[in-house]
Amino acid sequence: MTMRGANRPFCRFGLSFFIILLLPAYLCGQESIAPPSKVVAYDFKYDRGEAVELSWQLSPDDKGNGSISGYEIYRAEDPLDSFISIGFVSAGTSSYRDKSVYKGQSYRYQVATSSDGHLYFSEISAAVVPRMELINWNLLNLFIIGLFLCGSVIFFISHATRGKKLFIRKIAGLEAIDEAIGRATEMGRPILFVPGINDMDDVQTIAGITLLGRVAKVVADYDIRINMPVSRSLVMTTARETIREAYMGAGRPDAYSDDMVNYITDEQFGYVAAVDGIMVRQKPATCFYLGAFFAESLILAETGNSIGAIQIAGTAQPAQLPFFVAACDYTLIGEELFAASAYLSNEPKQLGSLKGQDMGKLLAMIVIILGVLAATVSQMGGGQFFTDIHQFLSNIFTVQN
Amino acid sequence: MDTFGIWVAAFLTLGIISFLYRDNPWYKVCESIFVGISAGYWFVTLFYDNILGLFWRGVTSPDPHYMLLVGAVLGFMMLLRLVPPIGWISRWPLAFVVGATAGLYIINYFSSNVMLQVQSTLAPLFSTKFGQPIFEASLYDTIGNLVIAGGTFTGLVYFFFSKEHKGVFGGAARIGIWTIMITFGASFGYTVMSRMSLLIGRMEFIFGDWLRLIR
Numbered sequence: 001m002t003m004r005g006a007n008r009p010f011c012r013f014g015l016s017f018f019i020i021l022l023l024p025a026y027l028c029g030q031e032s033i034a035p036p037s038k039v040v041a042y043d044f045k046y047d048r049g050e051a052v053e054l055s056w057q058l059s060p061d062d063k064g065n066g067s068i069s070g071y072e073i074y075r076a077e078d079p080l081d082s083f084i085s086i087g088f089v090s091a092g093t094s095s096y097r098d099k100s101v102y103k104g105q106s107y108r109y110q111v112a113t114s115s116d117g118h119l120y121f122s123e124i125s126a127a128v129v130p131r132m133e134l135i136n137w138n139l140l141n142l143f144i145i146g147l148f149l150c151g152s153v154i155f156f157i158s159h160a161t162r163g164k165k166l167f168i169r170k171i172a173g174l175e176a177i178d179e180a181i182g183r184a185t186e187m188g189r190p191i192l193f194v195p196g197i198n199d200m201d202d203v204q205t206i207a208g209i210t211l212l213g214r215v216a217k218v219v220a221d222y223d224i225r226i227n228m229p230v231s232r233s234l235v236m237t238t239a240r241e242t243i244r245e246a247y248m249g250a251g252r253p254d255a256y257s258d259d260m261v262n263y264i265t266d267e268q269f270g271y272v273a274a275v276d277g278i279m280v281r282q283k284p285a286t287c288f289y290l291g292a293f294f295a296e297s298l299i300l301a302e303t304g305n306s307i308g309a310i311q312i313a314g315t316a317q318p319a320q321l322p323f324f325v326a327a328c329d330y331t332l333i334g335e336e337l338f339a340a341s342a343y344l345s346n347e348p349k350q351l352g353s354l355k356g357q358d359m360g361k362l363l364a365m366i367v368i369i370l371g372v373l374a375a376t377v378s379q380m381g382g383g384q385f386f387t388d389i390h391q392f393l394s395n396i397f398t399v400q401n
Numbered sequence: 402m403d404t405f406g407i408w409v410a411a412f413l414t415l416g417i418i419s420f421l422y423r424d425n426p427w428y429k430v431c432e433s434i435f436v437g438i439s440a441g442y443w444f445v446t447l448f449y450d451n452i453l454g455l456f457w458r459g460v461t462s463p464d465p466h467y468m469l470l471v472g473a474v475l476g477f478m479m480l481l482r483l484v485p486p487i488g489w490i491s492r493w494p495l496a497f498v499v500g501a502t503a504g505l506y507i508i509n510y511f512s513s514n515v516m517l518q519v520q521s522t523l524a525p526l527f528s529t530k531f532g533q534p535i536f537e538a539s540l541y542d543t544i545g546n547l548v549i550a551g552g553t554f555t556g557l558v559y560f561f562f563s564k565e566h567k568g569v570f571g572g573a574a575r576i577g578i579w580t581i582m583i584t585f586g587a588s589f590g591y592t593v594m595s596r597m598s599l600l601i602g603r604m605e606f607i608f609g610d611w612l613r614l615i616r
Contacts (some may be wrong), residue, residue: 139495280424376525
């Protein structure tokens with residue numbers, strides 16, 4: 001006891017020595033890092049209330065010398081709940097998009113400078129509530145161009161329905177359809193129609209099925225067999241409806257049979273194996289490949305080629321078109337596939353629609369000429385006027401999401 | 402079991418490859434196995450993923466998604482094809498799918514295939530970057546920009562259906578189709594190389610995993 005009491009003044013001196021001399025020295029040894037400032041949180045515009053945009057002014061110590069590792073983002077639901085970390089961005093970054101918010105919920109944010117395992121917190125941001133906007137004004141330019149296109153389509157459809165002639169240039173592959181079907185009739189062999197391997201949610205499949213209507217009508221007129229193996233149940237149903245209508249239109253509903261369209265399998269190469277088998281066993285005189293194709297394009301086209309069939313293909317898959325061009329007799333390239341049904345049907349609605357789309361292409365061509373010229377002249381020192389024209393045209397065709 | 406699986410896979414691989422010689426019973430067996438198993442596999446997958454996984458669990462969850470019933474009703478309407486007197490009802494879901502698809506995709510297609518393409522083409526002919534002095538442009542950049550601008554423009558001319566391809570317009574269209582064909586040629590080569598890698602993969606399986614001739 002005595003010993004302990006005798007030591008007490010010495011301990012008090014030691015504690016005082018530490019507080020007065022050593023603690024400030026320790027604190028001075030630890031570099032003080034400034035937190036980020038001006039933390040602003042605002043609702044991300046023109047979305048469904050699913051994001052908050054956060055920005056801040058970098059810490060004055062964020063000089064790219066590695067003293068700061070980054071910024072830790074904290075969020076609290078308002079009225080103030082406890083802050084939790086929701087993300088981290090590297091040094092030099094002064095913004096963050098929080099996509100884990102709920103529409104209508106109020107949030108506050110805090111950003112902390114992270115350095116050597118220590119965090120230096122900013123002030124808390126003002127509350128922000130993510131909201132849904134009904135109209136995305138960022139897409140106004142898209143809307144106006146779409147309006148121009150739709151207006152052109154409506155104008156030309158009304159033009160065509162009033163009996164005015166609309167000129168459409170010849171499309172070589174389509175001219176060959178009747179010839180190809182006629183050949184099948186002469187040879188007494190069936191026709192094979194492959195609508196690709198995508199479902200009805202692909203515009204290429206829809207275009208292929210539209211062409212099927214025309215092909216089936218000629219097939220019904222010539223009284224030959226058509227065989228259509230498909231890889232999607234919805235395509236099977238739609239194709240059966242299309243062929244049935246074509247047969248009814250040709251006045252031969254009794255000749256229609258559901259067996260003309262067969263479901264094989266959804267599996268890409270299982271389907272291809274089966275179609276190849278059908279080709280070599282039935283030896284169709286004409287093969288149509290109209291729709292969305294992938295790796296199977298060359299396998300099908302080469303097999304068709306090996307049995308001596310006339311082959312007409314059409315797809316908008318850029319990677320598969322080369323194979324069709326190489327192995328088929330006629331190929332509808334991209335847009336030609338979509339234009340084909342209008343060309344073949346000669347219906348005012350479809351022709352008007354095609355003409356309307358041509359106006360869109362004309363607009364694009366004019367903009368390209370003007371834009372490239374303006375950019376080039378501006379580059380050559382032509383002045384601010386040309387720079388403004390280029391900027392204006394570029395802005396019109398910029399899509400912001 | 403692994404050895405048995407490798408032998409089955411080798412039997413099926415060689416059976417499919419035998420089609421290169423001609424159609425034969427071995428190929429027919431492999432084809433039927435492939436089609437049958439894949440059709441069954443897809444049926445089970447779609448049942449568990451869509452009907453059970455998405456629809457049933459979605460509707461019976463504590464926070465039910467009743468919008469899924471719309472899809473279920475449309476699906477049921479499709480099945481009415483099996484009842485001839487009211488089979489016409491099956492056309493409605495088809496019309497819904499086709500119409501909704503066209504409407505939904507038009508924005509994406511238009512943005513990526515039209516807007517972005519045109520916007521990317523609006524570059525000065527003699528330089529890569531806007532604002533870069535003309536004399537700093539390399540021949541490589543200049544040729545690249547000319548090809549992009551000229552190729553896009555003449556490609557559009559080719560796909561313009563309202564005018565006959567004659568005279569200057571026909572000449573531009575011809576340049577357009579040549580540009581497209583050269584692109585196809587490059588794409589052809591690229592895709593053939595990727596197909597070769599698939600073939601190499603199969604050969605590795607036959608000579609490595611099966612015959613153990615390569616390691």
